[in-house]
Amino acid sequence: MPPDSPSPADIEALIQRCLRGDQLAWDAIVKQYWRKVFNVAYKFVGKHDEAEDLAQDIFLKIFKSLDTFDRRANFQTWLISISRNLCIDHYRSVRKERETIDRDVDANELTPASHEASPMAALEQRDRVGLLRQALAALPETLRTAVVMRDIQELSYQEIAEKLRLPEGTVKSRINRGRTELARQIRKLRGDDYSPSRASLKRTGAY
Numbered sequence: 388m389p390p391d392s393p394s395p396a397d398i399e400a401l402i403q404r405c406l407r408g409d410q411l412a413w414d415a416i417v418k419q420y421w422r423k424v425f426n427v428a429y430k431f432v433g434k435h436d437e438a439e440d441l442a443q444d445i446f447l448k449i450f451k452s453l454d455t456f457d458r459r460a461n462f463q464t465w466l467i468s469i470s471r472n473l474c475i476d477h478y479r480s481v482r483k484e485r486e487t488i489d490r491d492v493d494a495n496e497l498t499p500a501s502h503e504a505s506p507m508a509a510l511e512q513r514d515r516v517g518l519l520r521q522a523l524a525a526l527p528e529t530l531r532t533a534v535v536m537r538d539i540q541e542l543s544y545q546e547i548a549e550k551l552r553l554p555e556g557t558v559k560s561r562i563n564r565g566r567t568e569l570a571r572q573i574r575k576l577r578g579d580d581y582s583p584s585r586a587s588l589k590r591t592g593a594y
Contacts, residue, residue: 522572530565
């Protein structure tokens, strides 16, 4: 076994300490396996900062699942398996969010109409902007703020977390809920009953 690879007995001792609330033991596990989990995340998202965020979320879920680890199994194999499954869940969640935004919300429409646009096009755009603003106004303030900061102001999750003084996980949750609610409000205002099979999906870059 490679010298930098802990033995099953070492891992078991660290797990037991973690379950007793020993932060140093958990730090040791994260340090040992961070690169492996990060590499799995990076293969799914392809961006360093997003992979770091995803790896942090994965480790949080692993920490919460430590008591379910079957001691007869290999810890690294278990950890990597969980990481891959969570990355798959993340990919599916992001794809669903993007489809929702692409189908119902175009954040670019919140920008002023081009001066070169025809009068009819400018009027249509103002109507869409008005619809989006109505939908945003219907959101709870916490969700509206998160969506505007992410999709309109294009701030990073970390920047939003710092400005709102919230954990990044809370920020991401508010953004996800806000986007879903915004799409629902737009459908409600339009009087439409959109479904993924009927709506045409277009790339907006809102995410």
